[in-house]
Amino acid sequence: MRAASGLSRTGTQGRPKPAERIRQTPISELGIVGAAVGAALTGLRPIVELMYVDFSGLAMDQLVNQAAQNRFMFGGQARVPMVMRTQGGSGRGNAAQHSKSLEAWFAHVAGLKVVMPATPADAKGLLTASIRDDDPVIFLEHKLLYRTKGEVPTGEHVVPLGSADVKRAGKDLTIVSWSREVLFALDAAKQLGSEGIEAEVVDLRTLVPLDKDAVLSSVRKTHRLLVVHEAIKRAGFGAEIASLVAEEAFDDLDAPPRRLAGLETPIPYAQHLEKTVVPQVDDIVRVAKELVA
Amino acid sequence: MDKKTALDLYRVMRRIRDFEERSSALFAEGKVWGTIHSYAGEEAIAVGVCAHLRDDDWITSTHRGHGHCIAKGADLGRMYAELLGRETGYCRGRGGSMHIADTSKGNLGANGIVGGGIPIATGAALTAKQLGTDQVAVSFFGDGAANQGGFHESANLAALWKLPVVYVCEVNQYAESLPVEREFPIKDISKRAEGYGIPGVRVNGLDVREVYKAAGELIARARRGEGPSFLVAEAYRHEGHYYGDPRKYQTKEQIEGWKTKFDPIAEARRWIVDAKLATAAELDAIDADAIEEAKRAVAFAESSPLASPIDLPGDVYAS
Ligand SMILES: Cc1ncc(C[n+]2csc(CCOP(=O)(O)OP(=O)(O)O)c2C)c(N)n1
Numbered sequence: 001m002r003a004a005s006g007l008s009r010t011g012t013q014g015r016p017k018p019a020e021r022i023r024q025t026p027i028s029e030l031g032i033v034g035a036a037v038g039a040a041l042t043g044l045r046p047i048v049e050l051m052y053v054d055f056s057g058l059a060m061d062q063l064v065n066q067a068a069q070n071r072f073m074f075g076g077q078a079r080v081p082m083v084m085r086t087q088g089g090s091g092r093g094n095a096a097q098h099s100k101s102l103e104a105w106f107a108h109v110a111g112l113k114v115v116m117p118a119t120p121a122d123a124k125g126l127l128t129a130s131i132r133d134d135d136p137v138i139f140l141e142h143k144l145l146y147r148t149k150g151e152v153p154t155g156e157h158v159v160p161l162g163s164a165d166v167k168r169a170g171k172d173l174t175i176v177s178w179s180r181e182v183l184f185a186l187d188a189a190k191q192l193g194s195e196g197i198e199a200e201v202v203d204l205r206t207l208v209p210l211d212k213d214a215v216l217s218s219v220r221k222t223h224r225l226l227v228v229h230e231a232i233k234r235a236g237f238g239a240e241i242a243s244l245v246a247e248e249a250f251d252d253l254d255a256p257p258r259r260l261a262g263l264e265t266p267i268p269y270a271q272h273l274e275k276t277v278v279p280q281v282d283d284i285v286r287v288a289k290e291l292v293a
Numbered sequence: 294m295d296k297k298t299a300l301d302l303y304r305v306m307r308r309i310r311d312f313e314e315r316s317s318a319l320f321a322e323g324k325v326w327g328t329i330h331s332y333a334g335e336e337a338i339a340v341g342v343c344a345h346l347r348d349d350d351w352i353t354s355t356h357r358g359h360g361h362c363i364a365k366g367a368d369l370g371r372m373y374a375e376l377l378g379r380e381t382g383y384c385r386g387r388g389g390s391m392h393i394a395d396t397s398k399g400n401l402g403a404n405g406i407v408g409g410g411i412p413i414a415t416g417a418a419l420t421a422k423q424l425g426t427d428q429v430a431v432s433f434f435g436d437g438a439a440n441q442g443g444f445h446e447s448a449n450l451a452a453l454w455k456l457p458v459v460y461v462c463e464v465n466q467y468a469e470s471l472p473v474e475r476e477f478p479i480k481d482i483s484k485r486a487e488g489y490g491i492p493g494v495r496v497n498g499l500d501v502r503e504v505y506k507a508a509g510e511l512i513a514r515a516r517r518g519e520g521p522s523f524l525v526a527e528a529y530r531h532e533g534h535y536y537g538d539p540r541k542y543q544t545k546e547q548i549e550g551w552k553t554k555f556d557p558i559a560e561a562r563r564w565i566v567d568a569k570l571a572t573a574a575e576l577d578a579i580d581a582d583a584i585e586e587a588k589r590a591v592a593f594a595e596s597s598p599l600a601s602p603i604d605l606p607g608d609v610y611a612s
């Protein structure tokens with residue numbers, strides 16, 4: 001935790017020992033997330049970690065009713081500069097209660113920011129920006145990305161929240177994605193490239209704030225949109241992207257926007273079943289071809 | 294108790310009672326929107342506790358929060374302005390009665406979620422601990438909130454980390470329509486403190502002297518770095534759960550009788566006069582001052598412009 005200017009403080013008698021800046025907590029998701037809200041309101045910049053996003057339900061009141069809304073409800077009197085880090089996503093046989101992708105829950109709450117890195121460099125840059133941000137940030141890490149390797153800039157590296165990244169340029173269609181599916185989309189784009197279809201891959205990196213311009217300018221160039229995400233399709237964030245494009249770039253489209261997303265089921269356990277419910281590289285290649293056909 | 298302390302406590306209790314009566318009248322006139330919850334009958338608790346707090350100490354409050362807010366030093370004009378949806382209100386009309394906060398005085402807000410403030414006060418106490426200050430956090434909450442998981446998680450966490458927080462449970466005999474005997478399998482809920490290894494103290498919340506004394510010890514203890522504690526104060530809710538509550542779950546004796554039988558302000562007048570700390574006339578003068586002060590505050594609110602809707606979305610995020 002880090003001190004920051006906040007509400008008035010007097011009587012400072014000295015700093016605690018550095019070891020206390022990282023605290024192991026009892027298993028009290030509501031209690032520790034609430035403590036982070038209180039610490040953030042009173043001048044710290046806490047980072048609170050939940051083991052899995054699936055457990056966030058236990059802390060949801062503090063995230064949704066308190067952290068997200070305090071500033072607004074109090075007429076701007078407060079800031080809640082906290083980060084809740086947690087892991088989400090499937091692919092490790094952890095089954096239904098340890099594998100979900102719940103970004104749409106958080107993106108639907110006015111007052112929260114939602115960050116989902118896909119690469120090691122972005123993870124560093126976005127986490128730095130999230131810690132420095134004066135609003136509550138939900139920082140969602142896909143559990144299978146912990147094993148990926150990539151160049152990471154040493155020293156100061158900040159990726160501003162709300163800046164998408166074109167991870168691959170192309171002219172035939174735009175694939176908008178985030179988190180682990182970005183890597184799938186890049187693999188798919190490579191395959192498509194060998195067949196003469198040039199896909200542009202836009203990694204949103206943050207869902208809130210959303211870099212609308214990056215999405216719209218890509219679609220205005222390629223005239224086709226495919227959104228890919230692991231979370232279930234129904235009321236998923238892909239619907240937000242598809243409707244953004246339909247509302248603001250309809251005339252630029254040469255085909256209806258497509259969404260490729262998780263099946264509307266909990267994540268199953270068995271390895272072969274688990275793969276069938278979330279989009280795989282082959283699925284992206286297939287739908288991309290349909291879209292440009 | 295010395296004269297100055299006694300009269301200060303009395304004055305703030307009066308100020309709160311007047312606020313509750315006056316805001317109910319404004320509600321009846323149709324000037325207040327939404328819901329308000331009267332703190333009448335429970336004044337001695339907020340006042341006895343907050344008398345020990347500095348402006349840089351923190352509190353978290355509840356839906357029944359006017360009393361805590363006033364006891365922590367809020368400006369009455371800005372409170373009325375909030376109820377009336379004015380730009381000069383504490384929350385510029387975004388919060389209303391259930392969300393008044395005054396961060397300049399360490400009030401981290403009333404809270405529409407029963408028990409919602411308890412983990413937050415615990416986090417404020419964590420700030421004091423991390424920074425090595427002698428600030429203290431107090432969380433006020435009702436008997437109903439003592440059955441929320443957040444109370445238990447927070448009490449355990451605060452005890453484990455020795456955080457400077459005092460949990461103050463205001464037992465006003467009801468959670469909405471549910472009487473305490475149907476909320477708890479035990480009579481004395483201060484005993485729950487034992488399970489967390491922290492002091493638990495139960496006081497008569499109608500006697501501001503008792504609250505003042507017990508809270509003083511627990512707050513001083515927290516300030517010295519000796520950790521959290523649990524204060525349970527028993528009182529009676531004079532009004533319904535909210536303004537307009539038909540109170541079908543109460544008897545006539547409870548509705549009419551409790552107000553006079555269990556009144557912390559009448560009680561204070563009694564012992565102040567008996568102890569010759571002040572005459573009834575002096576107390577009447579304090580009452581008259583409270584009325585004048587409140588009239589000025591309402592006039593300020595009523596003459597303030599309505600809250601502007603222009604930058605509503607702009608107030609959601611700090612950056
Ligand atoms: C989490 C939650 N559950 C239910 C409610 C509805 N509710 C508002 S006040 C209240 C009663 C609270 O009782 P208590 O904590 O004793 O406070 P009191 O109203 O008596 O001051 C209830 C159930 C709520 N606001 N929040």
Ligand SMILES: [Mg+2]
Pocket residue numbers: 435436437463464465466467468469
């Ligand atoms: Mg109650």
